[in-house]
Amino acid sequence: MDYRRFLPYGCVFLAALVLLPLLFLLTPQLEYSQPERRYLSPPPAFRWGSGAFSQAVEDHVNDHFPGRLALLRLDAWRRQLVGQRVLDPVWRLGDGSLVEAPVDLAGTRLRDNLARLDAFATQAGLPACLMMPPAAGAVSHQAVFYAYPDAEVEEALPRLVPNLRVVPLLAAFRGAEPPLYYRTDPHWNARGAYLAYTRLADALGFAPLPASAFEARESAGFYGTTYGRSALWETPPDYLQMWDPGLPLRLRFGGEDRQHASLFFTSHLQGADQYPAFLDGNHGLSVVDNLSPGANGHLLVLKDSFANSLIPLLAPHYARISVVDLRAWRGAPGDILALGPFDALLAVYSLSMLAGDSNFPWLR
Amino acid sequence: MLFSSLSFLYFYLPAVLLGQLLLPQAARLPFLFAASLLFYGWGEPGAVLVMLLCILLAYLAARAIKGDPPRRRLYLWLSISLLLAILAYHKYAGMVVPGFVVALPAGISFFTFQAIAYVVDVYRGQIQAETRLVPFGTFISFFPQLIAGPIERYGDIRPQLGGLRLSLPGLAQGARLFTIGLSKKLLLANPMGQLWEILRQSPATNGIPGNWLGILAFAFQIYFDFSGYSDMARGLGRMLGVTLRVNFNYPYTAASVTDFWRRWHITLSAWFREYVYIPLGGNRRGLPRQLFNILAVWALTGLWHGASWNFVLWGLYYALLLTLEKLFLLRAWQALPGWLCWLPRLATMLFVLLGWAIFAHSDPHQLGAALRGLLRGGWALPGQVQAQALSYLPLFLACALACVPWPLRLPAWAQNIALAGLLALCTAALVTQGYNPFLYFRF
Numbered sequence: 001m002d003y004r005r006f007l008p009y010g011c012v013f014l015a016a017l018v019l020l021p022l023l024f025l026l027t028p029q030l031e032y033s034q035p036e037r038r039y040l041s042p043p044p045a046f047r048w049g050s051g052a053f054s055q056a057v058e059d060h061v062n063d064h065f066p067g068r069l070a071l072l073r074l075d076a077w078r079r080q081l082v083g084q085r086v087l088d089p090v091w092r093l094g095d096g097s098l099v100e101a102p103v104d105l106a107g108t109r110l111r112d113n114l115a116r117l118d119a120f121a122t123q124a125g126l127p128a129c130l131m132m133p134p135a136a137g138a139v140s141h142q143a144v145f146y147a148y149p150d151a152e153v154e155e156a157l158p159r160l161v162p163n164l165r166v167v168p169l170l171a172a173f174r175g176a177e178p179p180l181y182y183r184t185d186p187h188w189n190a191r192g193a194y195l196a197y198t199r200l201a202d203a204l205g206f207a208p209l210p211a212s213a214f215e216a217r218e219s220a221g222f223y224g225t226t227y228g229r230s231a232l233w234e235t236p237p238d239y240l241q242m243w244d245p246g247l248p249l250r251l252r253f254g255g256e257d258r259q260h261a262s263l264f265f266t267s268h269l270q271g272a273d274q275y276p277a278f279l280d281g282n283h284g285l286s287v288v289d290n291l292s293p294g295a296n297g298h299l300l301v302l303k304d305s306f307a308n309s310l311i312p313l314l315a316p317h318y319a320r321i322s323v324v325d326l327r328a329w330r331g332a333p334g335d336i337l338a339l340g341p342f343d344a345l346l347a348v349y350s351l352s353m354l355a356g357d358s359n360f361p362w363l364r
Numbered sequence: 365m366l367f368s369s370l371s372f373l374y375f376y377l378p379a380v381l382l383g384q385l386l387l388p389q390a391a392r393l394p395f396l397f398a399a400s401l402l403f404y405g406w407g408e409p410g411a412v413l414v415m416l417l418c419i420l421l422a423y424l425a426a427r428a429i430k431g432d433p434p435r436r437r438l439y440l441w442l443s444i445s446l447l448l449a450i451l452a453y454h455k456y457a458g459m460v461v462p463g464f465v466v467a468l469p470a471g472i473s474f475f476t477f478q479a480i481a482y483v484v485d486v487y488r489g490q491i492q493a494e495t496r497l498v499p500f501g502t503f504i505s506f507f508p509q510l511i512a513g514p515i516e517r518y519g520d521i522r523p524q525l526g527g528l529r530l531s532l533p534g535l536a537q538g539a540r541l542f543t544i545g546l547s548k549k550l551l552l553a554n555p556m557g558q559l560w561e562i563l564r565q566s567p568a569t570n571g572i573p574g575n576w577l578g579i580l581a582f583a584f585q586i587y588f589d590f591s592g593y594s595d596m597a598r599g600l601g602r603m604l605g606v607t608l609r610v611n612f613n614y615p616y617t618a619a620s621v622t623d624f625w626r627r628w629h630i631t632l633s634a635w636f637r638e639y640v641y642i643p644l645g646g647n648r649r650g651l652p653r654q655l656f657n658i659l660a661v662w663a664l665t666g667l668w669h670g671a672s673w674n675f676v677l678w679g680l681y682y683a684l685l686l687t688l689e690k691l692f693l694l695r696a697w698q699a700l701p702g703w704l705c706w707l708p709r710l711a712t713m714l715f716v717l718l719g720w721a722i723f724a725h726s727d728p729h730q731l732g733a734a735l736r737g738l739l740r741g742g743w744a745l746p747g748q749v750q751a752q753a754l755s756y757l758p759l760f761l762a763c764a765l766a767c768v769p770w771p772l773r774l775p776a777w778a779q780n781i782a783l784a785g786l787l788a789l790c791t792a793a794l795v796t797q798g799y800n801p802f803l804y805f806r807f
Binding site: 005007008010013014048054055057062068071072075076078079081082102 | 796
């Protein structure tokens with residue numbers, strides 16, 4: 001073979017082998033990757049005879065490689081174009097929105113978690129509801145083809161949790177005018193949360209307030225978690241939507257003496273991931289007291305982060321809402337029910353949480 | 365260390381090339397030996413000792429064979445037995461004694477076979493016994509082909525190690541080969557492996573088309589994984605001034621199973637032919653003996669691939685196919701009219717795919733389920749499998765295209781541009797680095 005034919009590429013290859021390591025060594029290294037919302041690996045400490053050291057070197061080189069974000073984006077587009085994206089945890093739909101891939105139910109904790117939830121509802125002896133927010137892809141008409149399992153699970157839920165009243169959402173969400181979800185985050189937006197709230201009203205026995213009863217606020221520049229995992233950096237940001245009931249209220253977090261007069265924490269709106277603006281994110285226990293005269297009733301909410309934007313809508317209907325997030329809850333047996341007495345129990349869990357969360361044993 | 369890693373491509377490789385460029389001729393070989401030991405011990409320092417033991421054993425045995433002719437046969441069998449014992453202890457002990465687990469040094473099957481070939485070649489008088497440890501140690505540990513071949517013979521490599529030097533032709537050709545191999549690995553084999561890992565979980569519900577799609581994905585994965593590694597090895601060797609043998613020659617275009625094995629893992633087939641089949645008598649002792657020799661060679665070939673009975677079954681499966689071809693099938697294929705020339709290729713591909721189904725499942729129950737899934741069950745594709753199949757269509761087409769030599773017929777300027785693009789895509793894939801196994805490392 002005449003080597004001169006491939007001399008141009010040989011030069012490119014050698015240039016890459018010289019320049020990229022030099023750039024790696026000479027450019028300052030970041031500690032935190034803002035778009036991905038994660039800390040980058042630190043320089044590895046030498047450990048003799050351990051595969052951990054070589055892995056730490058690989059991680060460090062990968063995390064600080066020159067042009068890393070651009071390369072991640074290039075790879076994301078390659079996977080998108082060749083169809084490999086179907087196996088990625090985040091999909092880009094035709095309208096540019098980024099959604100979580102369907103949950104693979106094989107070998108998950110779904111049945112076990114639901115059984116624990118059902119047993120807890122029995123033990124509590126309360127009117128209890130379960131609401132499973134559908135995945136954005138399961139609702140989108142562009143993605144129904146991909147066979148999200150949300151519909152079959154929602155249909156099976158009444159059999160799996162006979163002691164909870166299941167509030168079905170999928171049909172209502174599929175029939176509603178989009179968008180009901182953020183384009184850069186897996187959560188429902190304010191319209192989605194409001195739709196869920198109206199479906200919940202009958203089950204919990206209150207009359208839903210009209211949308212106009214809430215003061216709507218928006219915050220620009222919202223890059224959520226699907227954005228951070230997608231590496232499709234050119235995706236435009238969304239607006240975080242907050243519907244404020246405008247009540248006199250008090251919010252306390254478990255283990256903290258400080259009290260807050262709002263359910264919205266605007267300090268989080270300065271960062272890229274603004275979702276913790278609801279309730280300051282996920283705390284083991286958050287207690288919302290409605291200070292309006294005449295408010296009554298105590299609701300226990302077991303939840304994942306979908307409920308964070310739902311709590312402000314529920315707040316006008318109860319004197320107190322105790323919100324437990326099992327991912328951060330480490331109480332003793334009986335501690336949750338000791339927060340009562342309660343009038344009702346509401347569980348809000350997405351399918352990915354029901355199938356994957358290992359914290360349901362704390363529900364006791 | 366993996367070829368398909370940023371630390372190898374952008375740190376280790378430039379450092380080795382720079383060393384070879386700057387060091388005087390006499391220092392290049394020791395430097396390459398040391399660099400190869402670092403490469404091998406990078407993730408698994410303990411495995412270096414096993415390799416050094418093999419090096420020392422073969423080196424001393426060859427010296428003894430040369431220095432003590434009356435007892436040369438004893439030294440030959442003693443060294444072969446010890447080398448095979450090292451291989452068997454690390455690779456097959458768990459197969460014989462259930463629950464006995466020993467860490468498997470990467471590439472042990474490759475470097476022990478090279479060491480055995482060296483001792484046998486010295487015994488046969490085909491090559492001289494090496495007097496210096498460093499050249500022989502560099503041959504066995506030569507990092508481009510240490511982990512997954514090609515399986516080389518010392519007589520081919522030793523003359524090249526004497527004049528190691530970097531050259532522009534070598535670098536240009538090596539860069540091209542390496543990039544082709546890296547692209548096969550990262551852009552074709554890894555995605556296909558991901559699809560296969562999903563589809564293999566549920567043969568009972570994939571439907572017949574879904575299961576064939578899965579085994580096709582595995583066929584692409586193992587081909588591009590292994591031939592990609594071989595291309596990278598040859599490219600790296602070329603950059604360093606060493607020409608390694610071609611290991612794959614478009615095997616999925618084969619017109620018969622016999623032809624397939626002339627194109628797949630060529631250096632392993634050559635090793636078994638040279639050191640097992642021919643010493644057993646080859647085809648010189650009549651048909652029954654030849655058929656027995658085929659059976660023995662293929663049972664061993666299967667066993668070489670892994671410490672599991674499915675690999676033996678896989679080897680025997682090929683022994684059967686090759687026997688059938690030798691007895692009548694090849695003649696039947698050749699007697700077909702011209703317009704049916706596609707039939708042997710299709711049949712060969714189906715045989716090979718069934719073979720991969722046996723190869724891929726070490727658990728007998730899973731193997732049974734996989735074979736049932738390929739032959740029985742519905743024809744409908746479940747929604748998720750359909751989605752994956754349709755989504756993967758561009759990749760399947762790219763894989764099919766890469767299985768034939770057509771892309772190499774592009775004009776040089778187009779290939780240069782394509783190679784630069786592939787290097788960028790590979791670097792991007794390395795930065796993402798999710799799923800990156802090398803299937804042949806375990807062999």
